[in-house]
Amino acid sequence: MISSNKIADQDFENVALDFSELPDFKSVKTQGLHRRYLTVLRCRLLFFFILYLTGAGLVFFFLGLPIQKFLLIFSGPLLVFLILFVEFEIGFHKRQIGVRSHDLYYTRGFFYHKETLVPFKHIQHVEVSQNVILKWFGLYEVIFYTAGASAGDLNIRGLDESTSRKLKSIVMQKNESDESNEQL
Amino acid sequence: MRATNNFKEPRHQSFNGVFLMFFADLIKRVKQNIYILALPFISGTVRDYILFFYMGLILLVLLQFIYTYLLFLKYTFYVSNTAFHLHKGLFRRREIEIPFDRIQNINLQQNFLQQVLSVVGLDIETAGESKAEVQIKALRKKDAEQLKTILLAEKEEKQVYEHSVGEDDGQDAQDFKTVETEDALVFKLCFLDLLKVGLSSNILKGLSLVFAFAAYVYNAFSDLYFQNYDAYISDQISDYTAYISGKFLLILSIGLIFIGIGFIVTAVFTVIKYFNLKVIKLNENYEVEYGLFNRFKKVLKSSKVQTLEFRTNPVRKLFGFQNAFVSQASSEETTEKHKIGLVGLPADYVSLFFKVLFKGKELDTQKFVRLRCQLFRFRVDVNRLFFVSLAFVLFFVWEKFPTYIFIILLLSSLLLVLMSYIRMKKSYLSFSDELVKIGSGIIGTQTTYLEIYKIQSIRVSQSIFQKRRNLSSFTIYTASGSLKIKYLEVDHVHELTNFLMYKIESSDHEWI
Known part of the structure; x- marks a missing residue:
């Protein structure tokens, strides 16, 4: 492992561009999601947890499984709930949005940390939407579509109205001004 | 702007659209639930309550109609100064905004139902994903044509400016306009070479087909066959160890037969698929066609090319050729099926196609820096x-x-x-000033190239296990799908991301 590191390091220096002078994406100022969205996540988890408990209870009482077998089968989903709980509680504050002068930065995840960067000029269009649950809480979802399959799209859930409108207008404006620059 | 346009105000589709969508949805529902309609013929209980059954059905149809009508009311669109706007959705509201210059194509069409109701469907294609494309299902013909001309006029207006600045894109717009054609055969695969391609192709594909077939046959005849065989074996050999070795031999020989058949099947399939492969130059573009029964025909456009992938393996190396696969921008994830295959390319054609598809970049002159997958x-x-x-x-x-x-x-x-x-040893990511190169493979070797300015977005990801080791994964999204490299050094990924973002954002090429 060590030897291959060294080779890669040497190679890295060969590039004409000075890497330390490039704008650093980690230094972007970020903003979290709206706190109400944490409530949404908690409620959803609680809802499914209660659903699961009822299901498990019914199975236990009516099928009369031996307790060891029952625990073995039902501990799997329990683990999933635990992981999701930790992910929401600790990971919620890791969901951060940052706007740089040419791109959008979104990071999330505790167990599996992801950072996505989308250049403004590759955003095809922006969608602001709400499902029923988000509507109850007065929150919005903003989707930034890039070209091609949906995998590259950026999906940000749990923003309040002003932030989501602002994000949308920033992107639309940036694309507009980019084009007007090109026209000059 | 035109004086005649009346799309400034939010408006609905043609009222006939309600019926159009209603009938279309009804047909879909009936198709989905055809078995419910068959219930009265099967179940006696249902026949007893046949009245309620029909009333329920009618209620459902009514509800469907009301739902469609509400959807129709909530479906509005208008043209602003900068973009086309669409608002839709009953429970899930969606506001879609498409800037004029992002519009790739506008199609008018009329299917049978639309003809009957005398409306026209209008599709707005963007380069984005298919789901987000706007499909207005019912417009009066006059309106549809007017909307189309307005949108196209706006788009043109935008593009005129761009073309006075960016030269490379000039050829794109001319593609439709140039009429004279100068066809020239660039590459043709002769049958002998095709045979070599067939012999060197990945046997696993054919093997899986053979296995599927064998599993089917086994299911159908298993009882009969195995009873007889066991009886036969125990008759012949009474000794237990001999029985075991007999079974072992059987498994071995079945395995060998499978591999043999898989080999032949793969070769035959490959030969049929790439039969008479031809690449023809048409103006600035290249047309690829192949296939014996199903003739596959696709235009290769260098501006649309997202990734170029070279695949080789020890047998191909021996024969002295490589297979190339091209992914072009598309609204869905490019699977193996969608990739354009240029198989059996000798070394000089490899560099030729590289140059052609990447706007004159030479493969040999690129200076790559390599980041390796970690142990x-x-x-x-x-x-x-x-x-x-x-x-x-x-x-x-x-x-x-x-x-x-x-x-x-x-x-x-x-x-x-x-x-x-x-696999770990062969996995790497390299980059030069203009290109990214990604290597992978186990027995074969795959090398994928893509141009940096065509990258749509970038994702850096890290599991908590990777975090402890200072490793992370790197995903590049292009308009034809994504490419992921796992287990790279965190610092390298960090610098690579900065570099790529800088390159993408400072590039003055349009990505398509």
Whole structure:
């Protein structure tokens, strides 16, 4: 492992561009999601947890499984709930949005940390939407579509109205001004 | 702007659209639930309550109509100064905004139902994903044509400016306009070479087909066959060990036969697929066609090319050629099926196509910097394999297991470990000033190239296990799908991301 590191390091220096002078994406100022969205996540988890408990209870009482077998089968989903709980509680504050002068930065995840960067000029269009649950809480979802399959799209859930409108207008404006620059 | 346009105000579709959508949805529902309609013929209880059954059906249809009508009311669109706006959705409201210059194409169409109701469908294609494309299903013909001209006029207006600045895109717009054609054959694969391609192709594809077929046959005839065989064996050999070795031989020979048939099937399929492969130059573009029964025909456009992938393996190296696969921008994830295959390319054609598809960049002059996949990936694989094998053994520990099963398990584990090691060694990401190059493969070697300015977005991801080792994974999204490299050094990924973002954002090329 060590030897291959060294080779890669040497190679890295060969590039004409000075890497330390490039704008650093980690230094972007970020903003979290709206706190109400944490409530949404908690409620959803609680809802499914209660659903699961009822299901498990019914199975236990009516099928009369031996307790060891029952625990073995039902501990799997329990683990999933635990992981999701930790992910929401600790990971919620890791969901951060940052706007740089040419791109959008979104990071999330505790167990599996992801950072996505989308250049403004590759955003095809922006969608602001709400499902029923988000509507109850007065929150919005903003989707930034890039070209091609949906995998590259950026999906940000749990923003309040002003932030989501602002994000949308920033992107639309940036694309507009980019084009007007090109026209000059 | 035109004086006549009346799309400034939000407006609905043509009222006939309600019926159009209603009938279309109704047909869909009936197709989905055809078995419910068949219930009265099957179940006696349903026949007893036939009145309620029909009333329920009518209620459902009514509800469907009301739903469609509400959807129609909530579906509005208008043209602003900068973009086309669409608002829709009853429970889930969606506001879609498409800037004029992002509009790729506008199609008018009329299917049978639309003809009957005398409306026209208007599709607005963007380069984005298919779901987000706007499909207005019912407009009066006059309106549809007017909307189309307005949108196209706005788009043109935008593009005129751009073209006075960016020269490379000039050719794009001319593609439709140039009429004279200068066809020239660039590459043709003769039958002998095609045969070589067939012989060197990945046997696993054919093998899986053979297995599927064999599983089907086995299911159909298993009872009959195995009873007879067991009876036959026990008649012939009474000794237990001889019985075991007999079975072992049987498995071995079946395996060999499978591989043999798989080999032939793969070769035949490949030959049929790429029969008479031809690449023709049409103006600035290239047309590729191949296939014996199904003639596959696609235009290769350098501006649309997202990735170029070269695949080789020891046999192909011996024959002295490589296979190239091109992914072009599309609204859905490009699968193997969508990739354009240029198979059996000798070395000089490899560099030729590279140059053609990447706007004159030379393969040899690119200076790549290589980031390697770290050894940790191999350790993760080995650990996984260890636990899977352990679980397997523990799970079957009560069964009376013949020794040869364990030998097979051990051998295949060793093989998997070896393969995992090679995979780790072959996996890397390189970048130059203009290109990214990604290597992968186990027995074969795949090298994928893409142009930096065509990258749509970038994702850096890290699991908590990777975090402890200072490793992370890197995903590049293009308009034809994504490419992921796992287990790179965190610092390198960090700098690479900065570099790529800088390159993408400072590039003055349009990505398409």
